[in-house]
Amino acid sequence: MLKKTTIDKLPELAAALMEKGTLVAPIKEDAGFNFREITDAKQVDLIFHNTIISPKSAFFPQMEDFVRYQTGKSILEAAPVELNLKPTFLFGVRPCDVKSFQIMDIHFSGTGVVDPYWQKRREATTIFGFAFDMNEAADAAEFYHTLGIGAADPEGSDIFMVRKDDILMLKVITPKGEKLMAGLSFPTDASADEIKYFDDYIAKGHDYKTRYTCVDTEAIAREFESIFDNSDFWTKISDACLSCGVCTFVCPTCYCFDICDETLFSQGTRRRVWDACMFTDFTLEASGHNPRTKVYQRLRQKVCHKYSYHIRKYGVISCVGCGRCTRYCPVNIDIFSIVEEAVKAKWYKRL
Amino acid sequence: MSFEPKILGIACNWCTYTGADLAGTTRLQYPQNLRVVRVMCSSRINPSFIFRAFQLGADGVLVGGCHPGDCHYNTGNLYARRRLAVTKKILEFSGLESGRFRVEWISASEGNKFAEVVTEFTEQIKKLGPQIKFKISQ
Amino acid sequence: MVISFKQIEEKLKTEAKRLLGESQVSIVLAYGKGYDENHPMPYVARNPSDVDNIVFNEYCNYNLARYLVRYPAGTKIAVAVKAADSRAVIQLIQEEKVKREDLVLLGIPVYGMKNPKTHEIIDGKTTGGLYNPVLYDILLGDEVHGQAIQSPYDVLAAYESMDKEARFAFWKKEFDKCIRCYACRKACPMCYCDPCFIDQTKPKWGDKSPQSHGNLMYHLTRFHHLAGRCIDCGECSRACPVDIPLYLFHKKVAKACEEMFGQAAGMSIEDKPALVNFRVDDSDKFLE
Numbered sequence: 001m002l003k004k005t006t007i008d009k010l011p012e013l014a015a016a017l018m019e020k021g022t023l024v025a026p027i028k029e030d031a032g033f034n035f036r037e038i039t040d041a042k043q044v045d046l047i048f049h050n051t052i053i054s055p056k057s058a059f060f061p062q063m064e065d066f067v068r069y070q071t072g073k074s075i076l077e078a079a080p081v082e083l084n085l086k087p088t089f090l091f092g093v094r095p096c097d098v099k100s101f102q103i104m105d106i107h108f109s110g111t112g113v114v115d116p117y118w119q120k121r122r123e124a125t126t127i128f129g130f131a132f133d134m135n136e137a138a139d140a141a142e143f144y145h146t147l148g149i150g151a152a153d154p155e156g157s158d159i160f161m162v163r164k165d166d167i168l169m170l171k172v173i174t175p176k177g178e179k180l181m182a183g184l185s186f187p188t189d190a191s192a193d194e195i196k197y198f199d200d201y202i203a204k205g206h207d208y209k210t211r212y213t214c215v216d217t218e219a220i221a222r223e224f225e226s227i228f229d230n231s232d233f234w235t236k237i238s239d240a241c242l243s244c245g246v247c248t249f250v251c252p253t254c255y256c257f258d259i260c261d262e263t264l265f266s267q268g269t270r271r272r273v274w275d276a277c278m279f280t281d282f283t284l285e286a287s288g289h290n291p292r293t294k295v296y297q298r299l300r301q302k303v304c305h306k307y308s309y310h311i312r313k314y315g316v317i318s319c320v321g322c323g324r325c326t327r328y329c330p331v332n333i334d335i336f337s338i339v340e341e342a343v344k345a346k347w348y349k350r351l
Numbered sequence: 352m353s354f355e356p357k358i359l360g361i362a363c364n365w366c367t368y369t370g371a372d373l374a375g376t377t378r379l380q381y382p383q384n385l386r387v388v389r390v391m392c393s394s395r396i397n398p399s400f401i402f403r404a405f406q407l408g409a410d411g412v413l414v415g416g417c418h419p420g421d422c423h424y425n426t427g428n429l430y431a432r433r434r435l436a437v438t439k440k441i442l443e444f445s446g447l448e449s450g451r452f453r454v455e456w457i458s459a460s461e462g463n464k465f466a467e468v469v470t471e472f473t474e475q476i477k478k479l480g481p482q483i484k485f486k487i488s489q
Numbered sequence: 490m491v492i493s494f495k496q497i498e499e500k501l502k503t504e505a506k507r508l509l510g511e512s513q514v515s516i517v518l519a520y521g522k523g524y525d526e527n528h529p530m531p532y533v534a535r536n537p538s539d540v541d542n543i544v545f546n547e548y549c550n551y552n553l554a555r556y557l558v559r560y561p562a563g564t565k566i567a568v569a570v571k572a573a574d575s576r577a578v579i580q581l582i583q584e585e586k587v588k589r590e591d592l593v594l595l596g597i598p599v600y601g602m603k604n605p606k607t608h609e610i611i612d613g614k615t616t617g618g619l620y621n622p623v624l625y626d627i628l629l630g631d632e633v634h635g636q637a638i639q640s641p642y643d644v645l646a647a648y649e650s651m652d653k654e655a656r657f658a659f660w661k662k663e664f665d666k667c668i669r670c671y672a673c674r675k676a677c678p679m680c681y682c683d684p685c686f687i688d689q690t691k692p693k694w695g696d697k698s699p700q701s702h703g704n705l706m707y708h709l710t711r712f713h714h715l716a717g718r719c720i721d722c723g724e725c726s727r728a729c730p731v732d733i734p735l736y737l738f739h740k741k742v743a744k745a746c747e748e749m750f751g752q753a754a755g756m757s758i759e760d761k762p763a764l765v766n767f768r769v770d771d772s773d774k775f776l777e
Contacts, residue, residue, distance in 0.1 A: 052731065053668070063698040063700070140524060140528075236533075239532065239533040240530045240531040240533075242555070242675040243675055245670035245672070246672045260696065260698065262696045273698045273699075279688075280688070281684065326524060330727065332523040337524055399694050399706070402709050420769065429768075430765070432767065432776065434764055436776055437713060437745070440745040445657065446658070446660060448653065485705065
């Protein structure tokens with residue numbers, strides 16, 4: 001079922017969604033776009049390439065409170081923080097980021113141990129995927145196509161959106177999306193021409209090439225295993241790396257966190273805060289020993305985790321090629337160039 | 352109820368703290384709003400102490416040290432003078448009222464001066480009202 | 490006078506090749522190819538054959554002095570320095586983190602460098618008003634003359650015109666954006682503490698979570714630690730993924746330090762850093 005509406009009706013759509021629950025969509029901020037809770041329906045426009053911080057923050061916020069306690073009082077008086085979630089609409093998520101949710105699901109619910117916070121948020125949220133604009137030139141930092149994700153890949157979205165000039169086409173993908181769409185009155189049925197355009201656009205998305213052509217996950221995992229001990233290689237790769245946390249914080253598939261007890265006077269909160277493997281104190285042990293003191297060890301961990309250990313353990317690359325780490329790296333380290341250098345395979349073609 | 356400010360005093364062991372003692376033994380009256388922390392030298396004061404004090408709800412911070420040239424460790428307060436001058440600038444640039452932070456050189460024999468400074472500073476802070484800019488709200 | 494980036498690149502390659510070939514240095518810190526033309530990277534050449542990878546263009550604004558402290562003491566290093574970078578090297582020498590005799594400074598006189606994110610020219614903002622390196626052994630190109638000298642403090646005008654309420658609101662808004670990725674401290678050539686005060690747990694100066702108060706503590710203390718040492722390269726602001734204009738505050742503090750102590754950071758290897766120094770006749774007026 002393909003529905004359509006016009007771009008100037010976007011505030012109305014936003015208002016309708018806000019009535020049903022919380023709307024989270026990209027908002028223009030000083031440095032670029034970011035997903036935020038919408039307070040004014042007019043804030044929603046879809047003129048963005050991609051956000052700075054990935055939409056993982058909708059399910060896995062940078063700071064999540066677990067327990068509130070008071071010092072000096074019994075542990076029994078500590079109160080867990082309840083999640084009171086309204087239905088949430090995550091609006092305008094790019095296909096590569098939608099894919100990242102599936103990878104994150106492996107860690108937060110797929111291995112048998114379920115993270116209730118992630119799970120509840122996932123269940124409460126309806127995802128509006130949004131195809132990349134294939135008329136604009138591909139960003140040099142992106143490589144999602146290389147990892148088999150199309151520029152207009154509806155997989156994983158509940159409702160998938162494609163924009164054609166002033167028209168926004170919405171296609172229902174899952175039953176969850178269907179239920180929502182049934183409750184929205186004004187998107188009208190699309191014409192046969194538009195249905196054709198939509199289907200063509202999705203098909204075309206797989207040919208919209210960003211940088212490279214294809215990958216062989218097995219070869220990548222193998223190559224990284226063979227060069228693990230090659231410290232010359234890793235030193236060279238990490239020569240420029242500052243060891244800051246930008247790449248991990250903007251990454252849609254980085255999920256490391258730290259549990260912190262933060263106390264002010266007698267009021268305390270136990271909370272989960274994003275952590276990054278690029279920080280020196282990430283691996284610092286209580287004894288004072290730190291197994292990863294050098295920059296190259298930390299960068300190796302980051303790259304190998306995504307491109308080697310993750311393949312071996314779960315069968316998929318823990319990267320969706322959104323290009324954020326490359327785009328926001330203060331010294332322009334490109335993660336895929338590292339893969340390319342490690343694998344030295346001819347089938348990587350620069351376009 | 353009138354506003355009773357909380358003021359953190361950081362006093363050097365050799366001059367200002369002894370000066371405060373003198374003010375006490377000579378029965379001088381000064382407001383009770385000051386809570387004094389003793390440090391061995393004004394150069395022991397980490398500027399983060401001052402930022403942290405404001406964050407934890409201090410309405411004013413008063414730092415006391417020996418007169419320049421009289422430092423028990425010869426040069427400690429000369430370093431502190433430069434450092435605290437920068438602290439004052441940073442507080443000012445960040446938008447906090449500059450009157451909330453004060454540095455005074457008070458010697459061990461200046462019990463009078465100590466009482467005067469505390470009285471004056473407390474009045475000043477009362478006029479400025481509660482400090483809410485840096486204070487962590489719960 | 491027009492800067493020829495190609496010419497500087499050629500000279501950089503020639504000198505790097507010579508220094509490595511004659512074993513005068515074991516590494517050369519320069520700029521190399523990134524994933525595209527507009528995104529070069531810091532590059533370390535270890536062999537004469539590596540030299541071909543060196544590039545130099547208007548986007549090469551990284552401060553390579555940042556990497557000096559990474560190598561063991563005594564490593565002979567040649568480093569490409571622009572005006573601000575040479576001040577960083579001087580400051581590091583003053584602080585005894587590197588030794589003058591271990592370094593070969595390849596000075597680059599240049600203007601018109603651009604920010605790769607915004608493509609705006611960064612001269613007035615973060616080159617300290619200088620175009621020629623303050624200290625160098627080999628100058629790659631001719632000294633820049635005749636280019637209008639801008640005061641490094643001109644960009645402060647708008648900020649200085651704010652009253653304290655506006656200033657507080659301005660910084661609160663900026664610090665609230667902070668995601669605590671610490672790119673600012675990692676890009677800074679002067680931030681070499683291990684551990685950084687904010688990573689300490691005893692005492693714990695600020696929370697790890699990115700809330701206003703922790704962010705305020707982190708940034709204010711960092712400004713304090715950089716007082717009298719910041720050499721105005723602007724790398725902190727360019728590294729920031731959420732564009733916090735940290736350089737404004739650093740500049741303001743640098744200006745105050747210059748006025749109070751009569752000394753700008755990193756201008757002479759004979760100087761001592763302003764805050765580990767004093768004069769008996771320093772004025773008490775600054776404390777009022």
